[in-house]
Amino acid sequence: VAVPPAFLADVVAVVGPAHALVDHGVVASYETDWTGRFVGRAPAVVRPSSTAEVAGVLAVCREHGVAVVPQGGNTGLVGGSVPLHGEVVLSLRRLTALQAVDVDAGQVTAGAGVSVADVQSAAARAGWAYGVDLASRESATVGGTVATNAGGIRVLRYGDTRAQVLGVEAVLGTGAVVSHTGGLLKDNTGYHLPSLLCGSEGTLGVVTAVRLALVPPDPARAVALLAFDRPAAAVTAANELRRTLRPLSAAELFTDDGLSLVTRHFGLARPFPGSYGAYLLVESSAASDPTDELAAAVRSLGGVADVAVAGTPGQAAALWRLREAHTEAINALGAPHKLDVTLPAAALGEFVERVPGLVRGLAPGARCFLFGHAADGNVHVNVTGLGPDDETVDGAVFELVAASGGSISAEHGIGAAKRRWLHLARTDAEIATFAAIKGALDPDRVLNPHVLLPEPS
């Protein structure tokens, strides 16, 4: 892969020689995504330190016809931020400015390169909390989570990333630099660019800073792990809890295959003497101890085979570990195919029970782990033992999802991984509409041109 020599010189003039990386040993660390399944080659990695430098770099890209892949913490799971077509990597990790929390308003402005964990910490120090949390919090950046509209384990309570974004600063593909980060709660003065950029996967603009709404902290938590004979019973319970337990802050599903993998891989104790068909990690958080409400809601559920209630914060963390460690334990088996899907509430139970057999039938040597955010209708189907380019299972699962009225991407995005199945989720009219927006805001196709949408015909 190569870029015109004059391109590099022009980029160096913008960011300085130390931040236009071409040494392959250095560049390589930006070329592989977190799953290890998506590996590209980049002629260079450019690391601007300000919105003005981002604008300068993109102007050079437009001039030379060079495309970039914006990259934050590189924790994406759909190949959306690695240079699969020889793009230049535009790393936003140096945009680490984190303004003081506006304590009265409950808001903060963060640069794209600030990690989610650092936003959480800053919020906590100011007496607030950030409504987004996910297992990759230490590495995932604000910019990346906005570009992908990241979900995570608090969507049930606070909504997705889009719901937290009050304003953005961004450089669009047209070269326009837009900045509207005053944080006004009501502001109907034109099209809502924050919502449009959120989830656009770096194809319309490069988000450089974000004004985020914070939420009041809920210091008191109650956590319990529930066991069920069948996944469908756990899903039914999650939907019931969504109605009966306020505030329910998490209802996370996993199966015995996943629990066994995690406990063996990390040498953890199993939570119950016996094995069950499915588990549901339930959390309620509030201003005062919600344990009684949680216990009452659990008692009124049907189909619960066993219950472990955390009596201490350490026990709660241990239960959460069983869920959060899934990703790492599965990755240790080899790069998985990660199929992140939403099903309608009424269809989720059947889906969860049907998928393992579907996978076995198509790929007898594969292993299949299902876990996720049951009360959101969102499960992650992780399949190991498939070649990176063997997409038979992916396609079959996505077709089942679409036939059930679900979505082929709940929270990871389309990226490169699911691009060929976008038609299962969206009509031709919708895809044409997206393409028209792409054409308006990135007419020269310098921004992540090979993800999300089909190539222009």
Add this chain to the structure above:
Amino acid sequence: VAVPPAFLADVVAVVGPAHALVDHGVVASYETDWTGRFVGRAPAVVRPSSTAEVAGVLAVCREHGVAVVPQGGNTGLVGGSVPLHGEVVLSLRRLTALQAVDVDAGQVTAGAGVSVADVQSAAARAGWAYGVDLASRESATVGGTVATNAGGIRVLRYGDTRAQVLGVEAVLGTGAVVSHTGGLLKDNTGYHLPSLLCGSEGTLGVVTAVRLALVPPDPARAVALLAFDRPAAAVTAANELRRTLRPLSAAELFTDDGLSLVTRHFGLARPFPGSYGAYLLVESSAASDPTDELAAAVRSLGGVADVAVAGTPGQAAALWRLREAHTEAINALGAPHKLDVTLPAAALGEFVERVPGLVRGLAPGARCFLFGHAADGNVHVNVTGLGPDDETVDGAVFELVAASGGSISAEHGIGAAKRRWLHLARTDAEIATFAAIKGALDPDRVLNPHVLLPEPS
């Protein structure tokens, strides 16, 4: 105003002769906005009854180069849905399909012509509530409130209309019919058209149906009216309550001028023996009676001169009437200029105290009433006694807002009324970006081409 004769024939072929209205007596009722300040002339009013008919009408418009103004309940306040430039009125009031509430999901799909009140009623019958409420609930339609991203009296608690919209069906200016109303809570499969269309004021697409998220009902309410010596003290109290009283569901400000006008106009009793500089209507709503929490929060406030706590639902309604009747009482004085603005929390108190003097200095014969949603930073500056085209006061108020870091439109939109001041709220780069989006989704400029954005140069 006129349209090509063939246009009318083609429209009649789509909607039938009974729904292409040209009789001036009938058309006139669609030509004047609710304030009476904005009066246009339309060659015809077209009333489609389905998404397919809307698509058919817009195809005829594109073919003949005829622009439309989409109109719902015609309760807008910025001249955004009346034919000020001789446009055809596209009335969506016949799109009244209201699907059964999905009780498990807490969602409902409503046609654009369904009133907000009817959504509220349907939600309540199903054990849910709709998070948007506003004084014009009986007339305002779902489509209109989505097109303007309506706010109202529950934004503090549940967010604006955009926050309720899970999916839309719409006909875009390109002719594309998009429909994505499955209501999945997590669905990252492309650009978020619901958020883009919400607040676009009918300039990008005609929303024909909406999938709305409902909220759990809070049957128990506590309402109090607080009196303060000065408006700034009331604003300070509202900001304090936003932090201390959970769940605060309303904090509505008005002044003694407004209270006196309302009590005289409707023959209502005054709530206190004395007169005060400002009043704050405070409401808390919850699953169980929040009166104690409300009383405790009020006791800890500084600067409260008097308090009236509603002891019965009737008393609560009477206190709310004092606030909600402002609009009608002011309108009875003559068509007001309605300046709906947001100020940063720290600037709102000074703004509220400064504006009456500013107005007096510029227009000695005018009367000025300020009221609104204090905890959102949103006040409505209503000025009567000005000619419809005398915009001296409007401009001065908007410039003060912009200089204070505020927004010239909190919840009403830009429409025709504030179009010439959009540059106070948005940079050239932002306006150019909006224009690029408009160009992509309505390339033939058939959708409300004379609101929100400047004319193309």
